[in-house]
Amino acid sequence: MTVNAGEPLVLRDDTLADEHIVRLTLNHPAKRNALSAAMLRALADAVARVAPDEASVIIIRAAGPAFSAGHDLNEILRGTDAEVAGVFAACEQAMQAIRQAPQIVVAEVEGIATAAGCQLVATCDLAVAASSARFATPGVRIGYFCVSPGVALSRNVGLKAAAAMLFTGEPVTAAEALAAGLVNRVVSAEAVEDATLALARSISRFSRHVLAHGKRHFYSQLAMSYDDAVRYASGIMAEQRAMPDAREGMAAFLAKRDPRWLP
Numbered sequence: 511m512t513v514n515a516g517e518p519l520v521l522r523d524d525t526l527a528d529e530h531i532v533r534l535t536l537n538h539p540a541k542r543n544a545l546s547a548a549m550l551r552a553l554a555d556a557v558a559r560v561a562p563d564e565a566s567v568i569i570i571r572a573a574g575p576a577f578s579a580g581h582d583l584n585e586i587l588r589g590t591d592a593e594v595a596g597v598f599a600a601c602e603q604a605m606q607a608i609r610q611a612p613q614i615v616v617a618e619v620e621g622i623a624t625a626a627g628c629q630l631v632a633t634c635d636l637a638v639a640a641s642s643a644r645f646a647t648p649g650v651r652i653g654y655f656c657v658s659p660g661v662a663l664s665r666n667v668g669l670k671a672a673a674a675m676l677f678t679g680e681p682v683t684a685a686e687a688l689a690a691g692l693v694n695r696v697v698s699a700e701a702v703e704d705a706t707l708a709l710a711r712s713i714s715r716f717s718r719h720v721l722a723h724g725k726r727h728f729y730s731q732l733a734m735s736y737d738d739a740v741r742y743a744s745g746i747m748a749e750q751r752a753m754p755d756a757r758e759g760m761a762a763f764l765a766k767r768d769p770r771w772l773p
Contacts, residue, residue: 519552521573522559530714531707532565532613539574544582545626547593550600554607562612563773566718567710570608570634571618571703577643580625580659583652601626601658605633609729612722614713618706619643620699624681625656632662632692635725638706639684640699645692648679665732667691717755717771 523533534556536543543549553570560568572578581601586594608615608630617623617634624646631637631645647663649656656663656676664672667690675682684696697705713721727746731739750756755771762769 519549520556522556524564526707526710527564529711530564530566530718531569531710532560532567533569533571536570536572536578539572539576541582542576542579542622543572543574543627544579545601545604545630546582546585547597547600550597550604554600554604557604557607557611557615560611560613562718562722565613566714566716566721568611568613568615569618569706569710570615570630571706572620574621576621576627577617577619577623578627578630579622580627580629586654598658601629605629605662608633608635612718612725614710614721614725616706616710617693618702619684619693620702622646622681625649625659628675628692629656629659629662632659632666636709637693638695638697638702638709639687639693640702641684641696642699643684643687643693643696644681645675645684645687646679646681647675648681650677651679663692717759717769719753719755719772720759723750723753 517537519537521535521537523535526533534553536549536553538544538549557568581597585597589597614636615634617631617637619631619637619639620643622644623631625648628645628647647656647659660672660676663675671690674680682690684693687693688696695705695709731742734742758771759769
């Protein structure tokens with residue numbers, strides 16, 4: 511995917527709006543889509559600007575051969591203490607925007623996704639990768655440990671897999687990322703856009719109210735003990751019966767017809 515220089519750092523594509531899908535493209539290929547403070551603020555803003563009634567799914571992809579090479583090291587090395595703190599605050603805000611968005615956010619990954627770029631993939635709800643994609647948290651190799659990428663990474667893959675990536679800095683292949691649980695699907699580079707759209711479409715046909723409700727509670731229970739999570743989920747399940755789309759979905763199932771979700 512080639513994008514002209516001088517355009518915004520994050521592009522929005524609404525051509526699939528009738529299917530309730532919005533695509534956001536990281537648009538600084540000359541810098542391998544480095545997650546500068548400006549890029550991160552643009553991403554957070556772009557995600558937040560997708561209104562709940564506009565889309566059920568947001569796809570995040572990238573222009574050029576790299577998904578994202580992580581933070582702009584020049585910005586971190588040469589910035590003042592306040593500026594560097596601002597970079598990481600912007601990163602936190604971007605990741606929280608994705609996690610808190612009512613939409614399901616899908617990463618479409620080609621090329622490398624390293625350090626904060628790997629964090630971005632791990633933060634998205636789902637991810638589709640080209641077989642040629644590579645993932646790494648290589649901070650240890652430059653004396654700058656990937657602490658914040660490790661938060662999202664360790665909540666996606668097993669402890670030993672996360673530790674190996676963080677302590678060795680070695681990249682993993684798309685196939686290894688799939689086996690570890692970092693991505694959901696791996697396809698050829700030629701098929702990654704179509705495969706991502708297929709996944710998005712398999713989700714966007716459902717009630718946006720139910721998807722937003724489910725995403726919120728899915729992440730809420732992860733921070734709880736097993737007993738607390740079971741108790742919490744039982745209460746939510748009982749309350750959920752009153753949701754209009756829940757009642758419509760059950761009625762449609764029993765009547766053997768397609769549901770008519772609320773707009």
